[in-house]
Amino acid sequence: MSSIFGDKLKSLREEQQIPQRQLAAVLEIDTATYCKIEKGDRRAKREQVLQLAASLQTDSKELLRLWSADKVYEIIAAEDEATQILNVVAESIVSYKRKKAKL
Amino acid sequence: MSSIFGDKLKSLREEQQIPQRQLAAVLEIDTATYCKIEKGDRRAKREQVLQLAASLQTDSKELLRLWSADKVYEIIAAEDEATQILNVVAESIVSYKRKKAKL
DNA sequence: TCTGTCTTGACGTTATTTGGCAAATATAAA
DNA sequence: TTTATATTTGCCAAATAACGTCAAGACAGA
Numbered sequence: 001m002s003s004i005f006g007d008k009l010k011s012l013r014e015e016q017q018i019p020q021r022q023l024a025a026v027l028e029i030d031t032a033t034y035c036k037i038e039k040g041d042r043r044a045k046r047e048q049v050l051q052l053a054a055s056l057q058t059d060s061k062e063l064l065r066l067w068s069a070d071k072v073y074e075i076i077a078a079e080d081e082a083t084q085i086l087n088v089v090a091e092s093i094v095s096y097k098r099k100k101a102k103l
Numbered sequence: 104m105s106s107i108f109g110d111k112l113k114s115l116r117e118e119q120q121i122p123q124r125q126l127a128a129v130l131e132i133d134t135a136t137y138c139k140i141e142k143g144d145r146r147a148k149r150e151q152v153l154q155l156a157a158s159l160q161t162d163s164k165e166l167l168r169l170w171s172a173d174k175v176y177e178i179i180a181a182e183d184e185a186t187q188i189l190n191v192v193a194e195s196i197v198s199y200k201r202k203k204a205k206l
Numbered sequence: 207t208c209t210g211t212c213t214t215g216a217c218g219t220t221a222t223t224t225g226g227c228a229a230a231t232a233t234a235a236a
Numbered sequence: 237t238t239t240a241t242a243t244t245t246g247c248c249a250a251a252t253a254a255c256g257t258c259a260a261g262a263c264a265g266a
Contacts, residue, residue: 069191088172
């Protein structure tokens with residue numbers, strides 16, 4: 001398995017030569033669990049993403065973006081019209097903003 | 104609550120003047136449960152989407168697209184960079200296709 | 207080999223989701 | 237208003253999915 005978020009996490013961690021054990025300690029979870037998060041077969045909690053961004057001294061918004069992207073990707077990867085699904089969503093976001101603006 | 108998928112379902116059903124009871128019967132679920140699906144506070148199963156498309160004589164791919172879009176929307180609606188998240192996903196889809204093509 | 211890091215699978219626990227029932231609320235016609 | 241039908245809501249138990257830990261294994265460097 002693999003994930004956008006997990007890959008980013010791993011590369012940041014390796015750049016800074018931090019062992020998984022240390023980040024696991026920050027999140028107060030087992031190293032096995034942390035490992036799974038990095039591998040993409042467990043999902044970090046939103047709060048944990050923020051903690052990780054702080055520990056790795058990286059932009060939390062960027063990390064959150066990748067984290068969300070993984071969740072989205074998982075949903076549509078199986079569908080054959082993945083890109084079109086994104087278009088539907090993008091449109092609905094736009095129309096929602098339009099509604100909101102009218103208020 | 105409301106959903107893209109549920110709204111579509113409702114409009115198709117009303118166009119054809121079919122009671123919820125009848126579609127619920129097709130899916131072999133309670134009318135209350137069907138109602139929730141239409142309202143968007145229960146999610147239909149993939150299989151059910153196909154059954155509904157058949158019963159409502161509409162394109163199943165289109166319906167599946169809306170169904171998936173709802174799931175995606177739910178994930179990113181809360182994030183303030185929703186559109187950018189979609190971009191990240193779109194990119195990763197493209198790069199995945201590229202990899203696949205290389206094989 | 208020993209040591210530390212990383213990875214994986216199985217397992218029990220917890221959280222979320224599902225569908226049904228019953229009751230409440232529309233909606234429409236008489 | 238009364239009656240009949242359709243839709244909606246709240247709550248519950250069962251099913252499902254996700255979580256985190258433990259134990260065991262893989263792999264590298266000393």
